[in-house]
Amino acid sequence: MNSKEKIIALRDELREHNYNYYVLDQPIISDYEFDIKLKELQKLEAAHPEFYDASSPTLRVGGQVTKNFETIVHEHRMYSLDNSYSKEDLEDWEKRIQRILGNVQVEFTCELKYDGASISLTYEEGKLVKAVTRGDGFQGDDVTTNIKTIKSVPLQLKGDYPPKFDIRGEIILTLEGFAKMNQERIANGEEPYMNPRNTASGSLKLQDSALVAQRPLECLLYSIEGRGLSLNSQFEVLEKARSWGFKVPTVAQVCKTTSEVMQFVEYWDVHRHDLPYETDGVVVKVNNLRHQEELGYTAKAPRWAMAYKFKAEQVATVLHEITYQVGRTGAITPVANLEPILLAGTTVKRASLHNADQIAKLDIREGDTVFVEKGGEIIPKIIAVDFAKRPGDSVLTKYISHCPECGTPLIRKEGEAQHFCPNYTGCPPQITGRIQHFISRKAMDIEGLGGETVELLYKEGLIQNYADLYILTKEQIMPLERMAEKSAENLVNGVEASKAIPFERVLFALGIRYVGETVAKKLAKAYKNIDALMAASAEELVAVDEIGDRIAESVVQFFGEPSNVELVSRLKTYGLQFSLSEEQLESQTDLLKGQTFVVSGVFEAISRNDLKKLIEDNGGKVSSSISSKTSFLVAGANMGPSKKTKAENLGVPIISEQEFLEKVEK
Ligand code: AMP
Ligand code: ZN
DSSP states (O other): OOHHHHHHHHHHHHHHHHIIIIISSOOSSOHHHHHHHHHHHHHHHHHOGGGOOTTOGGGGGOOOBOSSOOEEEOSSOOOOOOEEOSHHHHHHHHHHHHHHHOSOOOOEEEEEEEOSEEEEEEEETTEEEEEEEOTTSSEEEBOHHHHTTOTTSOSBOOSSOOSEEEEEEEEEEOHHHHHHHHHHHHHTTOOOOSOHHHHHHHHHTOSBHHHHHHSOEEEEEEEEEOSOSSOOBHHHHHHHHHHTTOOOOTTOEEESSHHHHHHHHHHHHHHGGGSSSOEEEEEEEESBHHHHHHHOBOSSSBTTEEEEEOOOOEEEEEEEEEEEEEOTTSBEEEEEEEEEEEETTEEEEEEEOOSHHHHHHHTOOTTOEEEEEOSSSSSOEEEEEOGGGOOTTOOOOOOOSBOTTTOOBOBOOTTOSSOBOOOTTTOHHHHHHHHHHHHSTTTTOOTTOOHHHHHHHHHTTSOSSGGGGGGOOHHHHTTSTTOOHHHHHHHHHHHHHGGGSOHHHHHHHTOOTTOOHHHHHHHHHHHSBHHHHHHOOHHHHHTSTTOOHHHHHHHHHHHHSHHHHHHHHHHHHHTOOOBOOHHHHHTOOSTTTTOEEEEESBOSSSOHHHHHHHHHHTTOEEESSOOTTOOEEEEOBTOOHHHHHHHHHHTOOEEEHHHHHHHHOO
16 A cells, blocks of 8 residues: 555544444444554654645644634524424414415424534535534634534545535533533632533634544534435435434434324423433424425524423422532532432432622522522532522521631632632641542542542541652551551552653642643643743743743742642652653654744644644744744745734745754654
């Protein structure tokens, strides 16, 4: 096989694996094997930019940055849907339809109404060419680069697809994916997102498509525009779309009467809680496409479709007590302890009250009967108080002024909603929270040690901080509750093994606020070892690509705390990795040392992010604006004209992608 054949074969193979994994949910190779193949393809494509293909699976990782999303007028308007809430509403609708169509037998397709952000995808010759948000229905934003990173969106179709058509669907986040994203945010000391729908729609407008690629978004399809496709019914549309490689949920069903439709609604009103994503109703569509055409549209919605909204999931229950939780960063979260009640298929005992303002705004008090709602949030929330049921002796809630765990007076910074316990070194949940973060899977991944054991070890006075883990002995652990020789041994071995964990993960494990996995990697690469990082000032830190003021200040503050400096120095003596490994350093050269690059435009053989990475790996610096200090402007397609003029005026050499790649060839 020559390179071209190899590239094509790999693309086909990876496409098929993507399809198995993301559309069918049935992977047939491991993630590891997939990554190996993907890397191989990336390498070949980088060496052969002449075989560029906009639908290559390598482009899934994103990297292109969109500053302003272009407005696109929809070729076919994206309508809204009329709503119905009862069987009577549906029967009235059926009568209206019958009046227009004459007395013909009308069938319906019932689908679920996926709760996300609507999207219109345009395919030409089987390739995705455009993805546009609904916007106001007439025109939306071009979000193609972001949509390309969503793995269930096929970049290349299969089967008997027509030459050109638009297909519509909903971009959603699965509940599991959403929960995971929030766990990570909480672990990084950030505020969790409110619900999957807003997070999904917000994701489409992120400027950096590499960030979109990291989000577990999915695309569920439900209609095709562009008639004359020789299809007869909505049900066939769904089946066809599925056969071309789209993810089309299989719960759709053809119903002959409104009673059958109601059965579908009632079934899914209950069973929707078993689905991996959120739905907010059923969409009933006239099945026959000729009938649809005859029925047409009102000013706002198709006459041939109707949404049946599920009842909001809301229950009333008694709030017994408001308690306060202290997180790893010291943030205080008020929690409502409720009379247990069944809601959306699960028993609810607690609800988040968010912060002091929220409690004051709703005037929530102990003893109140409150309305609880469950959306996509991890824990349900209180939306209102039933004032009619307020007991006579009710007292206004007074927010705590001192930490419930350590008694320290709480602080609240300007512009922040949350109260904080400032007792960084002495507040128990902050101490154990930091240790739990340190040992977690994405950090030091210490086998044989879990969150509860950390609490136990702390309570028994065996550890005060994560460095203490490294001096624990089997003899100390064995006498503890639920510990035996074997488990004590596992724990000690697990701790020992963690000494091999690479620098960037150690850095993440330290638990510096706002330093998540990605930021830790960036900092590790930029500074190469902890001493250099600790010596960096905030100004120097923000010079690192993608490090902003907030992160920089947090890093400086962390290392400004003497107890943290001591922890690091102890961990060093225990043998943890505090610099990049030989191997990591080897992939880095000094070829571009002292040179500053500005990167502009769209590139072919390599993504913009990879190009920047190459610059940094080879000792160069990436800057976002051109000045007399700029060594080279690397110009891709569609480069901004002002950059070009500025470079020319300052005499900064402009080089092509190819010329740049030659510089770093080893
Ligand atoms: P609304 O925004 O409430 O007027 O509802 C219309 C929106 O429902 C459409 O723009 C779609 O984004 C969304 N939707 C979700 N699931 C479906 C489905 N199965 N069929 C049609 N539209 C759907
Ligand atoms: Zn405290």
